[in-house]
Amino acid sequence: MSKNMQINYSIALLVLLSIISCLEAQLQVGFYSYSCPSAETIVKQQVTNAFMSNPGIAPGLLRMHFHDCFVRGCDASILIDSTTGNTAEKDSPVNNPSLRGFEVIDAAKNILETQCKGIVSCADILAFAARDGIALAQGPVYAVPSGRKDGRVSLASEVLTNIPSPAMNVSQLTTNFANKQLTQDEMVTLSGAHTIGVSHCSIITSVDDRLYNFSGTNMPDPALNPSYVPQLQAACPKGSTSTSSVVNLDPTTPTIVDNKYYANVLVNKGLFTSDWTLRTNPATAASVNANANNQAQWFNKFTAAIVKLGNIGAGSAGEIRTNCRVIN
Ligand code: HEM
Ligand SMILES: *[C@@H]1O[C@H](CO)[C@@H](O)[C@H](O)[C@H]1NC(C)=O
Ligand SMILES: *[C@@H]1O[C@H](CO)[C@@H](O)[C@H](O)[C@H]1NC(C)=O
Numbered sequence: 001m002s003k004n005m006q007i008n009y010s011i012a013l014l015v016l017l018s019i020i021s022c023l024e025a026q027l028q029v030g031f032y033s034y035s036c037p038s039a040e041t042i043v044k045q046q047v048t049n050a051f052m053s054n055p056g057i058a059p060g061l062l063r064m065h066f067h068d069c070f071v072r073g074c075d076a077s078i079l080i081d082s083t084t085g086n087t088a089e090k091d092s093p094v095n096n097p098s099l100r101g102f103e104v105i106d107a108a109k110n111i112l113e114t115q116c117k118g119i120v121s122c123a124d125i126l127a128f129a130a131r132d133g134i135a136l137a138q139g140p141v142y143a144v145p146s147g148r149k150d151g152r153v154s155l156a157s158e159v160l161t162n163i164p165s166p167a168m169n170v171s172q173l174t175t176n177f178a179n180k181q182l183t184q185d186e187m188v189t190l191s192g193a194h195t196i197g198v199s200h201c202s203i204i205t206s207v208d209d210r211l212y213n214f215s216g217t218n219m220p221d222p223a224l225n226p227s228y229v230p231q232l233q234a235a236c237p238k239g240s241t242s243t244s245s246v247v248n249l250d251p252t253t254p255t256i257v258d259n260k261y262y263a264n265v266l267v268n269k270g271l272f273t274s275d276w277t278l279r280t281n282p283a284t285a286a287s288v289n290a291n292a293n294n295q296a297q298w299f300n301k302f303t304a305a306i307v308k309l310g311n312i313g314a315g316s317a318g319e320i321r322t323n324c325r326v327i328n
Contacts (some may be wrong), residue, residue, distance in 0.1 A: 009208050011054045015124075022128060026145075026147075026180055026314060026315065027145035027146055027147045027148065027310070027311060027314050028145050028146070028147055029143045029144070029145050030143075030146075030148070031124070031145070031146040031147040032116075032119065032120060032124075032146065035116065036112065036115070036116035036119045036120055036172065036231075038115065038116075038133075039112060039119070039120045039124075039128075040144075040251075041113075041117065042108055042111050042115070043108045043125055043128040043129055043132060044128070044132045046104055046107045046108040046129075046174065047061065047104055047108075047129050047132040047133055047136065047225070048132070048136065048172050048265070049107075050101070050103075050104045050107070051133065051136045051270070055136075055137070055255050056100065056197065056198070057080055057100070057101050057104055057133060058133030058134065058136055058197075058255075058257075059099040059133070059137075059193075059196040059197025059249075060099065060100035060133075060136040060197070061100035061105075061126070061128045061130045061132075061133040062134060062193055062196070062197070063099065063197065064078055064099055064100075064101055064102075064105075064126060064130070064132055065126050065127055065129075065309075065310070066131035066190075066193070066309065067089070067094075067095060067099065067159075067178075068123065068313070069309050069310060069312045069313070070090055070162045070164075070180060071158050071159055071162045071163065072151055072154075072158065072185065072313065073151070073313015073314070073316055074123050074126075074127060074148055074152065074309075074310055074311075074313055074314070075123050075131065075148065075149065075150055075151030075313055075314045075316060075318055076121065076122035076123040076125075076126060076148075076150045076151065076321065076324060077089055077153060077154040078095070078099070078126075078154070078320075079102065079105060079122050079126070079153045079322075079324040079325060080091055080154035080326070080327065081325040081326065082156075086154070086155070087155075087156040087157075087203045088154040088155070088156060089154045089155065089156055090102075090154075091156050091157050092156040092157075092159035092160065094159045094160060094163050094188070095148070095159060095169065097200075097243050097299050098199075098200050101129070101133075102325075104129060105122065105126055105129060105324050106324060106325070108125050108129065109122060109125055109323070109324050111296040112125070112190060113322060117319050118322070119152045119320065120308070120320070121146075121148050121149055121162055121318075122321050122324035123148035123149065123150055123151075123152045123321050124144075124147070125144040125150050125238035125324070127144050127146065127148065127310045128144055128146070130306075131144050131306075134174040134257050136194050137255060137256060137257045138256050138257055138258070138300060139256075139257025139258075139299070139302075140257070140300075140303050142303035142306070142307065144307070144310065145307060145310065145311070145314075147314075148156065148314065148319070149316060149317065149318025149319060150316075150318050150319050150320060150321040150324075150327075151316070151318050152318065152319065152327045155185040158248060162176075162179075164176040164177075165207070165208070165214045165273075165274070166199075166203055166207060166208040166272035166273060166274045167181065167207060167208040167272075167273050167274070168273070168274050168277070169213060169273070169276045169280070170278060170280055170284055171281075173187055173277070174187060174272055177190075180309075180312055181308075181312070182305070182309065184283060184284060185283075185284075185287055185301075186301075186305040186309075187284075188278055188284050188287040188288060188291070189287070189291070189298065189301045189302055190302070190305050190306065190309065191261070191274070191278060192259065192261045192262060192277065192291060192301075192302060193261075194198065194249040194270075194271070194272075194275060195249070195250045195252065195253070195256070195257055195258055195259070195260060195261040196249070196250065196255060196256065196257055196263050197247060197248075197249050197254075198247060198248055198249060198324055199247055199249055199271055200243060200246050201235065201236035201240055201245040201246065201247060202240075202241075202244070202253060203272065204232065204235060204236060204247070204271065204272070205238075205240070205272075205325075208272050208274070210223075210224060211224075211229070211232055211233060211236060212233075212238050220233075221273070221276075223268055223276050224268055224269075224276075225267055225269050228251065228269045230272075231251060232247060235247040235248075247271070249261075249271050250264060251264065251269055252264060252269075259291055259294075259298045260294040261275075262289075262291055262298070263286050263292045263293035264289040265278055265279060265288050265292075266279070266288060266289070266292055289302055
């Protein structure tokens with residue numbers, strides 16, 4: 001072999017090796033097609049069963065995936081139970097008692113451990129389950145790249161600093177999403193997830209106090225549509241402290257993944273300040289308008305953005321947890 005050929009050969013080898021190591025760090029669609037071909041079907045079956053008895057499972061799993069990915073990446077840190085020495089993410093007031101759907105992940109994991117022991121990560125189960133919930137709620141269908149690893153750390157103290165607050169304005173939200181390498185437009189696109197599900201009344205009566213005492217005025221937020229206020233007040237009576245009182249995020253089509261969220265925001269029927277504020281900036285307002293006018297386009301943007309959300313932390317070291325609630 002000539003010296004030149006040797007050099008070329010070494011370069012080719014280096015390029016190949018770097019491509020391989022790069023691929024290893026990336027998630028891929030069909031990651032389990034050889035190691036556990038029925039993985040995605042098993043998850044879908046469990047989500048479907050749960051959805052049949054409680055459609056609230058769809059928004060529950062979607063929010064859980066988001067809250068997983070925004071804290072330490074999509075590593076199923078949200079699923080870990082607190083222990084004597086450690087308060088886990090799920091027990092932050094941001095997540096407890098409002099996050100729901102843990103039992104669906106457990107059910108899928110139990111079956112997967114009997115059929116494909118030690119193969120399918122809890123983080124992937126959650127990403128698949130969020131996708132399946134969206135489809136069951138008549139939203140877009142998309143392929144989920146997989147191959148995530150489960151993390152070994154879950155700290156309640158990291159939740160408030162990473163998960164956006166419903167009282168944030170558009171610049172704060174933009175910064176919060178930029179911290180996760182998501183653009184302002186992706187932030188607007190993903191906010192459309194508030195097309196399904198509920199909020200606990202305590203959010204709009206204390207954390208983001210829009211309903212009775214906005215900015216200490218003893219009045220509702222003047223930015224709320226006046227016809228929406230009595231509707232919200234009926235769902236959330238003054239002084240109601242019960243953790244079980246909730247109100248729909250989308251007053252128009254509360255259980256369907258559609259673009260009505262954006263139409264709501266345009267008529268000041270977005271529930272949170274973080275929804276309303278999207279109207280206050282020219283770029284985000286334009287995006288709200290575009291999404292309100294074109295559901296197919298929002299579906300496309302939403303699936304791309306949620307895949308990107310699901311990539312946060314991809315390639316991190318970790319394990320395949322045996323029980324999604326406990327590190328191995
Ligand atoms: C833009 C910043 C966001 C803020 C400030 C925010 C805030 C909130 C709040 C306060 C709730 C109600 C929680 C409760 O019941 O106490 C909620 C519910 C929900 N959020 Fe968000 N969220 C944001 C973005 C997202 C994203 C990106 C997704 C998913 C892609 C999402 C999905 C959901 C869903 C589906 C629910 C309903 C949950 C259920 O019914 O169980 N949110 N959000
Ligand atoms: C958003 O809120 C922050 C913190 O309260 C404030 O400094 C900033 O000026 C606000 N931005 C806008 C666009 O209202
Ligand atoms: C309304 O908010 C202000 C300022 O936070 C507070 O001083 C006042 O006590 C509140 N009013 C009620 C009725 O809770």
